[in-house]
Amino acid sequence: MRILRLIFLVAFGISLTAAASCTPEKALTRKEWRELGSTERTDYIDAIWCLRHLPSTLPNEEFPGARDRLDDFVVTHINYTNMIHFNGILLPWHRHFVFLWETALREECGYKGSVPYWNWALDADNLFASPVFDGSATSLSDNGVYDPNEPIPCTPTGKCFPRGTGGGCVQSGPFKHFPVHLGPLNASLARSYRPIPRYAFDYNPRCLSRSLNPYFISNYNNQREVDKMLAANSISEFLAIMSPSEQNTTSAHGAGHGTVGGSMSDLFVSPQDPSFMLHHAMIDRVWAQWQDQDPANRNALNGTTIIFDPPDAPLVTLDTLVEFGVLAPSREVRETMDPMDYGYCYAYT
Template structure:
């Protein structure tokens, strides 16, 4: 499909293509659209994503793969970037510039917030739970909100190096999932809730970073998930764990393959 770039250094043409793809995906209400892909992670039920299991990394790799294919059907130049939250830029500025709100009174950046096209019944149930306040805006069609923390609280490269030194897939998966959860919490708003996290456009850049870390660990160790998982299906995707292991066969790679 293409080369995934660093979101903190995304060239203007890459950011523009990504914005066009997201904007078009927002307007599609069938299985090609943004709402369908985001909804696979949480609401509307059933929620498919496995957390706190050894399927976490393979399932999310499949998830990104099919979402990126959908984006590229709409905009061939749209490659998913990864958000390196350990970079100097992230630790001084926080969110990648491509994903921030515009200064205009009405935000015009499709990467700054995403629509949450849930049914009236799902929205009503969601809003009745006080835990969900501050995650999405009001209105008949709400949009995702964020409440990011202090930039210097983002994970550091040395934390990633410790995870990359893991000798087993199980150890690596547990450590990386914990780092991943801390970034969800740091972003705040919709990203703190499994039910609506994937509606925030930043979700995909965050998870591309997680996928990149798994790829880097694979390069270092040639390690595999446990044998009994290799032919495990990853619903709702027509893919098994084994079929996620080689990203070159999936048709993409990463522009930088070291942790700085």
């Protein structure tokens, strides 16, 4: 497997020497959205639209809903959902997923910047004033039109929370007319060992929807919760706040999705919302900050390779392979543990 990855890297012109020589001075800096100037924000927005206008690399007869390069990321997320959430793979897999997104923007769309992150804690007290969602020309658009029939958000086991404030199509900003092509998919598909049905990849064009929900961000994504994660003494304590495997709760990870609502709250197709990568960059940032407190001992893992950590599922180890479909070759978990190694070279403000 290592030889195959070496062949892939050489074939695509990726220098192992350059990757090994990453230093803080060379690292790409990922900034919080409000730290970006208006031109930097516009460049990132334009790069997302660029992916929307590039052809998909997936066979249309197998994946009819994949109409463009952005959809390749959505399909990949759908395909692996039941192996990369509420378990020991969540953090490693999504770290590489965001990196692959960043690489595609830079290499396929000429984007010069990095993936921004959304520091939820800065918006925990006033979500509607967030520069990420204020609907301005340099935001990621705004709330959705209010839909009185929007379903109440509930966990797979039936614990429910206050509904959001929208439910319909976003109303203004750069993604007002942003199409989504896949889903929606029912959360009941999130079950151990259940294969993803073929209809999950059907073409279903519609608008980008949102339902901003202050309940989630104020309770689960505030600075107090971030501080508790950073103070965790083990990866199990960290994940208990970030994303526990229990089905009847929510957490910083799930609440970030629920805060945006709409398309973002769909476990399977949430990468269709442009805020997805900013949310997961923040998750990666908090994880990286926790790791940096004790680098020698925090390549720690907890959980299995199956959603909700069923007792008979394989435990994650550093040798566990994670898959990325057409986006990239498989990768050992050990190769996802350091943002400054194994081809990564990035840091957060």
